[in-house]
Amino acid sequence: MVIGLTGGIASGKSMIAEELKQRGFPVIDADNIAREIVEPGEEAYHQIVNKFGKEILQENGEIARKKLGQIIFTDESKRKQLNQIMHPSIRKRMLERKEELLEDGVKTIVFDIPLLVENKLQFMVDKVLLVYVNEEIQKERLMKRDGQGEEDALQRISSQMPLKDKKHHADAIIDNNGTKEQAIHQLERLLEKWVDG
Numbered sequence: 480m481v482i483g484l485t486g487g488i489a490s491g492k493s494m495i496a497e498e499l500k501q502r503g504f505p506v507i508d509a510d511n512i513a514r515e516i517v518e519p520g521e522e523a524y525h526q527i528v529n530k531f532g533k534e535i536l537q538e539n540g541e542i543a544r545k546k547l548g549q550i551i552f553t554d555e556s557k558r559k560q561l562n563q564i565m566h567p568s569i570r571k572r573m574l575e576r577k578e579e580l581l582e583d584g585v586k587t588i589v590f591d592i593p594l595l596v597e598n599k600l601q602f603m604v605d606k607v608l609l610v611y612v613n614e615e616i617q618k619e620r621l622m623k624r625d626g627q628g629e630e631d632a633l634q635r636i637s638s639q640m641p642l643k644d645k646k647h648h649a650d651a652i653i654d655n656n657g658t659k660e661q662a663i664h665q666l667e668r669l670l671e672k673w674v675d676g
């Protein structure tokens with residue numbers, strides 16, 4: 480079984496993913512793969528430099544993530560261009576990793592994909608697990624975690640589908656408006672149902 484873990488920016492996916500790892504479930508993380516495929520020398524790296532120019536590079540030749548983020552979170556057409564370059568390669572690599580794990584005999588795998596619903600990737604998973612928070616808490620946690628101002632945080636949040644609209648696409652929802660312990664408790668109940676049961 481593949482569990483598709485999703486949510487919005489700073490909704491608590493990584494926190495839940497960490498808990499799943501601790502319980503022995505391998506997690507394939509789209510954000511990590513997105514980092515791998517833009518390393519210098521990779522195909523997507525060259526495509527990004529061609530599209531966005533050398534201005535988005537650091538002195539050591541690596542992509543300046545903050546700079547690229549400032550561009551794509553404030554300009555929808557640029558974001559779409561970046562998505563077009565990156566998303567097919569991210570998907571391909573995730574599916575390759577999944578095959579490797581299945582060959583090793585793993586039975587339950589977690590895909591951590593922030594944009595699962597936006598990109599209609601339900602076909603890649605058996606169950607969709609949404610980590611939900613309300614927008615005010617999402618904004619506060621994002622500002623605190625990334626040391627961002629309110630405007631930046633709101634821009635990032637509004638570049639994604641509102642979390643309340645993702646609820647309709649989920650097989651289960653973890654409400655992460657409360658404490659981490661409360662969220663983990665919900666996860667445990669769910670695993671009893673989906674995996675143990």
Ligand SMILES: CC(C)(COP(=O)(O)OP(=O)(O)OC[C@H]1O[C@@H](n2cnc3c(N)ncnc32)[C@H](O)[C@@H]1O)[C@@H](O)C(=O)NCCC(=O)NCCS
Nearest residue numbers: 487488509510513544545547548551562565593594638639
């Ligand atoms: C723009 C980049 C360089 C900014 O890097 P940065 O280190 O600041 O952020 P990080 O990668 O950790 O992403 C943080 C969160 O931002 C959100 N996010 C990232 N990319 C996008 C996007 N294209 N559209 C909407 N939200 C996004 C996700 O919730 C993600 O978890 C980076 O996010 C990126 O390469 N994005 C394009 C690839 C992508 O779509 N990744 C999302 C998972 S498929």
Ligand SMILES: Nc1ncnc2c1ncn2[C@@H]1O[C@H](COP(=O)(O)OP(=O)(O)OP(=O)(O)O)[C@@H](O)[C@H]1O
Nearest residue numbers: 487488489490491492493494593620624657658659
């Ligand atoms: N229940 C909670 N109470 C307080 N803080 C929390 C809670 N859940 C998560 N956090 C904090 O909120 C921030 C966002 O959580 P996390 O990084 O897990 O989100 P994410 O969905 O993985 O975000 P991203 O999409 O940006 O990778 C982190 O600093 C985390 O420690």
